[in-house]
Amino acid sequence: ATTLGASAAQTGRYYGAAIAAGRLGDATYTGILNREFNSVTAENEMKWDATEPSQGRFTYTNGDRILNQGIAMGAKVRGHALLWHQQEPGWAQSLSGTALRSAMINHVTQVATHYRGKIYAWDVVNEAFADGGSGGRRDSNLQRTGNDWIEAAFRAARAADPAAKLCYNDYNTDGVNAKSTGIYTMVRDFKARGVPIDCVGFQSHLGTTIAGDYQANLQRFADLGVDVQITELDVAQGGNQANIYATVTRACLTVSRCTGITVWGIRDSDSWRTGENPLLFDNSGNRKAAYTAVLNALNAG
Numbered sequence: 001a002t003t004l005g006a007s008a009a010q011t012g013r014y015y016g017a018a019i020a021a022g023r024l025g026d027a028t029y030t031g032i033l034n035r036e037f038n039s040v041t042a043e044n045e046m047k048w049d050a051t052e053p054s055q056g057r058f059t060y061t062n063g064d065r066i067l068n069q070g071i072a073m074g075a076k077v078r079g080h081a082l083l084w085h086q087q088e089p090g091w092a093q094s095l096s097g098t099a100l101r102s103a104m105i106n107h108v109t110q111v112a113t114h115y116r117g118k119i120y121a122w123d124v125v126n127e128a129f130a131d132g133g134s135g136g137r138r139d140s141n142l143q144r145t146g147n148d149w150i151e152a153a154f155r156a157a158r159a160a161d162p163a164a165k166l167c168y169n170d171y172n173t174d175g176v177n178a179k180s181t182g183i184y185t186m187v188r189d190f191k192a193r194g195v196p197i198d199c200v201g202f203q204s205h206l207g208t209t210i211a212g213d214y215q216a217n218l219q220r221f222a223d224l225g226v227d228v229q230i231t232e233l234d235v236a237q238g239g240n241q242a243n244i245y246a247t248v249t250r251a252c253l254t255v256s257r258c259t260g261i262t263v264w265g266i267r268d269s270d271s272w273r274t275g276e277n278p279l280l281f282d283n284s285g286n287r288k289a290a291y292t293a294v295l296n297a298l299n300a301g
């Protein structure tokens with residue numbers, strides 16, 4: 001096929017993009033979005049600070065704009081993210097203990113209920129594991145409410161929206177390493193105890209190299225009985241950018257439970273990685289060599 005989404009759909013997958021409500025008035029942006037992608041993720045509009053700016057007051061206007069864009073395109077909608085230690089509203093940052101635990105579980109319940117039946121997959125918990133080789137949890141106010149907070153969040157999300165795939169999402173997990181192994185151990189435990197979890201998201205914010213065991217890492221998670229999703233892909237500019245995008249594409253096509261790939265933005269100028277030109281379209285919306293490498297890999301799949 002001649003577009004990313006249609007080519008991914010040839011193997012039953014999606015190729016998606018993180019999108020920003022504030023850019024939906026940009027004709028170049030929406031032109032590429034509608035043409036190329038069959039999944040969307042809210043870059044910021046469904047985060048805790050955006051949806052519950054003050055305790056018990058929920059604001060869905062911008063999250064709904066993202067949802068409605070996805071529905072208008074006939075695209076899957078990925079929800080991002082029910083709980084994350086960053087972008088917590090100020091009121092939550094000053095809570096702790098049982099007050100925070102009940103507030104965070106209420107947040108999961110309320111937001112997942114609002115979007116019930118419309119979300120393909122939720123990043124229920126984002127970035128709860130630490131960097132630096134321990135393989136353990138990241139210290140945060142959420143973690144300090146007790147080690148069972150992730151399990152409680154997944155159980156609340158399943159109760160609120162039984163139709164959504166529930167994902168754990170993280171970065172620097174793009175190969176077999178202490179962090180990805182820590183997550184692997186948690187997922188294996190969850191599956192053994194019947195804690196509801198359906199997928200693991202690999203953000204894949206990549207530099208100028210990719211780990212040789214990138215695919216093997218995806219496969220070991222799939223072998224636990226969960227889907228794997230590439231959720232925030234972008235790749236540092238440079239001579240290897242197109243090859244790395246193609247390598248990620250081939251890895252997802254080879255791992256049968258890899259359900260799709262999401263790039264974290266559309267044009268280089270839309271990227272959080274200012275100046276790194278990490279995406280598939282240049283600032284003017286023209287296809288880059290990386291785009292062609294992805295399209296060819298999807299069609300070879």
Ligand code: G3I
Nearest residue numbers: 043044047080081086087126127171203205232264271272
């Ligand atoms: O909405 C406010 C606006 O009102 C204010 O005027 C402006 C200036 O202060 O800030 C705006 O909020 C910004 C927000 O993006 C929306 O544009 C925040 O400052 C800014 O920190 C935030 O950055 C986002 C970042 O997550 C932190 O939430 C990036 O756009 C987004 O690409 C990035 O995405 C994260 C994923 O969610 C999780 N994985 C890592 C990834 C990259 O950091």
